[in-house]
Amino acid sequence: MKLSELLAGHDYEVLQGDPETEITAGTSIDAHRVSPGSLFIAVPGHRGGGPESVGPALARGAVAMLVDGGTSDLPRSVRVPAGGVCLVRVPDTRMAAAITSSRYYGEPGRQMDMVAVTGTNGKTSVSYMVESMLRIAEGARVGVIGTAGSRIGDELIPMPRSALTTPESPDFQYLLGCMRDRGVGSVVLEATSMGLLTNRVDHSFIDVGVFTNLTQDHLDDHGTMENYRDAKLRLFQGLCRRAVVNADDPVGTRIPAMMPGAVSTYALDAEADYWATDLTMDALGTHFTLHHADQKYPAMIPLPGRFSVANALATLATCHLLGHDLEGLVAALEQMPPIPGRFERFETPSGTSVIVDYAxxxxxxxxxxxxIRGFAPAQVITVFGCGGDRDNTKRARMGEIAGRLSDLCVLTSDNPRGEDPEMIMDEITPGLTATGTPFERVADRRRAISRALAVADRHDIVLIAGKGSEPYQIVGERLLPFSDMATVRELAAPTR
Structure with a gap:
């Protein structure tokens, strides 16, 4: 496709070369992934990209380049040879990356039902539940893009390893193109605050945007809760046609005014378009009554907790908006398979229940x-830590919560990234200490899980919180293989 076609309708200034240049090898904002025939988009501040990466991108065969309107000059060491390479300046390279990438792959979002889920908690759960609901109720082929990678059913789509939940726009549009070409009818994605703020899901033609809730997180990225809120709300400012929002959340109540006539609400504590009453819970799940359009539907989800019912309501509303029969969806809800890393359960041979959760x-x-406290027959033992290079104001608070609601805590390392795990635990400790609950510090996560299992008795519940289904631990800049549930299964296996 010609560069001029990728940029049609978008402001741009040709600095040199021919905008009729054919782009034959896709788009990239990472210089090391450029191949001959690529369009390289120099995004300021992006690691592996930006103006300083123009030289390496040229060396790898880029035939055209976009530079940001805020970039007055390229680094002096960079020389773009006259002729051959087309150099174009655009007002915002992140916006241009989304548009050009979408067009290069034929605007795949237009050809599938697109669902984007945002909020502090529940994104992964709702994504899995929407996928499962459509598959069980309708036999649909559904693509999922999120924390656990990108897949169609159980088939993972190979991509460079990354810790990003919402991929950068060239990768995101590539994934959508793959899913369309493999017969996917619906795609559900997790739209993070940074993914929305940096235009990664722009030009994706989202049919339903879902808002779950907003609570403290990611202040390291956004600085204030107001900035964090505004990043989430960007999904509902022209990026989606319709919305499903949590009416129990104060931020959710703002969205109907932003999208008049295009919002469906769900709630537990108030009447809404989809709301639940009569909740009864045990360790195996939660029964409730669904109310919609003056009709009542007895429903059950095989997960305990009010938050599970809230996620179920969001899922039912979303799938119903996509045109699926509500009675069939309610029936499918009861058959929902476990969500990896979200209240995922395992029982050891000695009778201890283990729950792995992303909390x-x-x-x-x-x-x-x-x-857990609502159904725990004995002690609750919590293994947890906090991520490094992330909002440190929540650390003592999480210590207080864990101490207040547990009988014993094992404090450990989460994803320390560039921080010293011992220093992170130092900042969690005051909150724990204030509760008077006994706790141990074991920085090595495997040893911490082993310790919790060793002290747990029959009928105790061990919660391992923080990483969920993540298959790695981030230490420095390395992604080291590590799975909480795999570790539990290995440690609990009978010795021969």
Whole structure:
């Protein structure tokens, strides 16, 4: 496709070369992934990209380049040879990356039902539930893009290893193109605050945007809760046609005014378009009554907790908006398979119940532990830590929550990234100490899990919180293989 076609309708200034240049090898914002025939987009501040990466991108065969309107000059060491390479300046390279990447792959979002889920907690759960619901109720072929990677059913789509939940726009549009070409009818994606703020899902033609909730997290990226909120709300400012929002959340109540006539609400604590009453819970799940359009539907989800019902309501509303029969969806809800790393359960040979959950914010940890306390027959032992190079203001608060709702805590390392795990635990400790609950510090996560299993008795519940289904631990800049559930299964296996 010609560069001029990729940029049609978008402001740009040709600095040199021919905008009729054919782009034959895709788009990239990472210089090391450029191949002959690529369009390289120099995004300021992007690691592996930016103006300083123009030289390496040229060396790898880029035939055209976009530079940002905020970039007055390329680094003096960079020389773009006259002729051959087309150099274009655009007002915003991140916006241009989304548009050009989408067009290069034929605007695949237009050809599938697109669902984007945003919020502090529940993104992964709702994504999995929407996928499962459509597959069980309709036999649909669904693509998922999120924390656990990108897949169609059980088939992973190979991509460079990354810790990004919402991929950068060239990768995102490539994935959508792959899914369309493999017969996918619906795609559900996790839209993170940074993914929305940096235009990664722009030009994706999202049919339904879902808002779950907003609680403290990611202040290291956004600085204030107001900035964090505004990044989430960007999904509902022209990026989606319709919305499903949590009416129990104060931020959710703002969205109907932003999209008049295009919002469906769900709630537990108030009447809404989809709302639940009569919740009864045990360790195996939650029964409730679904209300919609003056009709009542007895429903059950095989997950305990109010938060699980809230996620179920979001899922039912979303799938219903996509045109699927509500009675069939309610029936499918009861058959929902376990969600990896989200209240994922395992029982050891000695009778200890283990729950692995992604809870890594104060609100999510509080909700998971409160739910467990509601059915725990004996002690609750919590293994947890906090991520490094992330909002450190939540650390003591998470310590207080864990201590208040547990009988014993084992404090450990999460994803320390560039921080010293011992220093992170130092910042969690005051919150734990204030509760008077006994705790141990074991920085090595495998040893911490082993210790919790060793002290747990029959009928105790061990919660391992923070990483969920993540298959790695981030230490420095390395992604080291590590799975909480795989570790539990290995440690609990009978010795021969």
């Amino acid at each position: 890594h914010s104060p609100d999510s940890l509080d909700k998971v532990l409160t739910t």
